[in-house]
Amino acid sequence: MSLSHEREDDLVQKLRENFPADIKETNIIRRGRLEVRVAPEKIKEVAVFLRDKLSFDHPNGVSAVDYNRENRFEIVYHISSMRIKEMRDLVLDLKESVPRNAPKVGSLVSVWSGVENYERESFEMFGIQFDGHPRLEKLFLTDNWDGPPPLRKDIRFPTD
Amino acid sequence: MSAPPKPVPLTTVESTETSDSGAQTLTLSVGPQHSGSGHMRLIVEVDGDIIVNVAPDPGYVHRGIEKIIELRNIIKSIPVIERPSIIDSSNLNHAWVRSIEEIQGVEVPRRGQYLRTLLNEMNRIMSHLYWLSIYGVFLGHTTMFMWPLGDRELFIDMAEKLTGARITYSYLVPGGVRRDLPPGFAEEAVKRTEYFEKRLKEYDRIFFNNPLFTSRAKGIGVLSKEKAIELGCTGPTLRGSGVDADLRKDEPYAAYPELDFEVSTRPDGDSFSRAMVHMDEMRESCKIIRQIVKKIPAGPIRRKAPIVLPRGVAYGRVESARGECSFYLIGEGGDKPYRARYITGSYRNMAAIPAVLLGNRLADMPTAWWSIDYWPVEADR
Numbered sequence: 018m019s020l021s022h023e024r025e026d027d028l029v030q031k032l033r034e035n036f037p038a039d040i041k042e043t044n045i046i047r048r049g050r051l052e053v054r055v056a057p058e059k060i061k062e063v064a065v066f067l068r069d070k071l072s073f074d075h076p077n078g079v080s081a082v083d084y085n086r087e088n089r090f091e092i093v094y095h096i097s098s099m100r101i102k103e104m105r106d107l108v109l110d111l112k113e114s115v116p117r118n119a120p121k122v123g124s125l126v127s128v129w130s131g132v133e134n135y136e137r138e139s140f141e142m143f144g145i146q147f148d149g150h151p152r153l154e155k156l157f158l159t160d161n162w163d164g165p166p167p168l169r170k171d172i173r174f175p176t177d
Numbered sequence: 178m179s180a181p182p183k184p185v186p187l188t189t190v191e192s193t194e195t196s197d198s199g200a201q202t203l204t205l206s207v208g209p210q211h212s213g214s215g216h217m218r219l220i221v222e223v224d225g226d227i228i229v230n231v232a233p234d235p236g237y238v239h240r241g242i243e244k245i246i247e248l249r250n251i252i253k254s255i256p257v258i259e260r261p262s263i264i265d266s267s268n269l270n271h272a273w274v275r276s277i278e279e280i281q282g283v284e285v286p287r288r289g290q291y292l293r294t295l296l297n298e299m300n301r302i303m304s305h306l307y308w309l310s311i312y313g314v315f316l317g318h319t320t321m322f323m324w325p326l327g328d329r330e331l332f333i334d335m336a337e338k339l340t341g342a343r344i345t346y347s348y349l350v351p352g353g354v355r356r357d358l359p360p361g362f363a364e365e366a367v368k369r370t371e372y373f374e375k376r377l378k379e380y381d382r383i384f385f386n387n388p389l390f391t392s393r394a395k396g397i398g399v400l401s402k403e404k405a406i407e408l409g410c411t412g413p414t415l416r417g418s419g420v421d422a423d424l425r426k427d428e429p430y431a432a433y434p435e436l437d438f439e440v441s442t443r444p445d446g447d448s449f450s451r452a453m454v455h456m457d458e459m460r461e462s463c464k465i466i467r468q469i470v471k472k473i474p475a476g477p478i479r480r481k482a483p484i485v486l487p488r489g490v491a492y493g494r495v496e497s498a499r500g501e502c503s504f505y506l507i508g509e510g511g512d513k514p515y516r517a518r519y520i521t522g523s524y525r526n527m528a529a530i531p532a533v534l535l536g537n538r539l540a541d542m543p544t545a546w547w548s549i550d551y552w553p554v555e556a557d558r
Contacts, residue, residue, distance in 0.1 A: 046490060046492075047279075050492055052490075074406050077409060077503065078409070080520075082507065082515075082518075083516075099422055102421075102427070106428035108492050130408060130528075131407060131525075134524070134527055142243075159236065168244055
């Protein structure tokens with residue numbers, strides 16, 4: 018397998034050309050793994066561009082990460098392409114950061130309908146609000162759970 | 178899709194409502210006591226016996242594994258990671274060690290890679306057999322319940338010889354595997370897989386070619402290719418809709434690049450297609466197992482790997498029995514991960530449940546639902 022980053026560099030270049038002000042940071046972790054950080058207010062436009070122009074049609078998942086020391090949450094959309102066979106080994110991490118005290122972002126369900134459940138989980142586990150989500154309710158937690166969002170870093174459970 | 182039905186209390190039959198079109202609909206709660214296997218609930222709204230709305234309600238077996246992993250040493254987490262799907266434990270374990278090794282930069286010796294692949298493929302067969310036996314239960318076909326569970330022992334015995342455990346092996350560790358092949362394993366593996374392939378032909382005769390099954394599965398629960406991609410489906414569900422995506426080919430890992438096998442797809446996207454993809458995969462896995470025991474190179478099975486997770490990030494993924502299983506792992510230098518996001522095949526395929534059920538008759542629900550091979554414990558984690 019080739020180890021060159023040509024394809025990844027090309028993607029980064031296309032994104033930077035189209036969104037010169039909104040791509041905050043890009044990072045090629047290795048061949049097939051690419052991180053792109055965008056401004057939260059522009060994530061939907063970038064997502065639509067990725068889906069329609071760069072054929073990222075397959076949502077692989079959404080992760081939320083609590084960086085409590087930096088006082089922010091990071092939301093990571095892992096997306097890939099099914100339509101183009103040669104691109105199936107590539108996972109693009111589309112990231113956005115929101116302040117921890119006001120975690121509110123736009124939902125991407127209208128772009129990739131498959132992210133619905135993942136966004137719901139990020140809502141219940143981290144307390145992140147997704148604007149425009151069709152059903153922002155608890156997914157895995159019990160209906161009578163009234164504690165804090167349990168995956169936040171400041172929530173401690175007994176350890177061994 | 179119209180708005181999902183409102184959650185109903187934990188009793189069986191709920192209110193009748195009049196929909197906008199004037200039709201009376203009834204909201205049913207299917208589960209959480211399992212109707213076949215696994216604890217989860219489907220809130221189903223029916224108009225007559227046509228399903229007009231479905232909302233999956235998972236979480237009855239949620240254990241907070243992502244939090245548990247954050248608080249534990251990366252090695253101690255291995256048995257925890259296997260728990261969501263004990264019938265497919267080594268594949269989940271593989272995703273975990275793969276992401277750790279990626280951050281650590283550890284290369285696994287080739288013999289270790291072959292042994293990992295061997296257990297992965299045995300696990301794929303075991304998992305598919307378990308799925309098939311439950312499918313038999315769902316469809317009221319008692320023989321198809323007993324046979325696969327019996328034949329599953331063929332592989333459980335082999336796995337026990339290889340790893341020391343029947344179901345949850347904790348066999349894959351960062352840097353390689355725990356034990357080498359026991360003596361006589363190769364002959365036994367060839368014998369058992371060849372016997373098993375003969376059994377698969379009998380499965381075809383009694384079940385898959387049986388009108389009792391085909392008439393209930395063909396054209397039922399259709400998931401189009403575009404919809405399957407858009408919903409982020411994976412594994413046999415995606416391949417049953419005609420997409421030849423398989424991480425073993427698309428992003429070859431372990432020993433897969435050196436092995437010869439086909440990715441099975443079916444174009445129709447119905448329950449029958451998804452079921453047949455499972456069958457084809459079991460045949461391919463038998464082929465892979467025989468190739469491994471023939472081609473396995475000599476050498477060490479494990480390389481020393483540190484117990485710490487250096488600063489870094491990895492998205493490690495493998496093709497488990499139910500599709501892509503991935504870890505988004507963030508290390509910060511300690512022996513615990515900063516964050517370990519764990520997404521399994523069943524969780525990914527949960528989005529397909531409403532899509533395959535809508536518009537079908539309530540009586541077709543077991544056929545369509547279980548053809549997705551949705552394992553609630555694996556989805557809830």
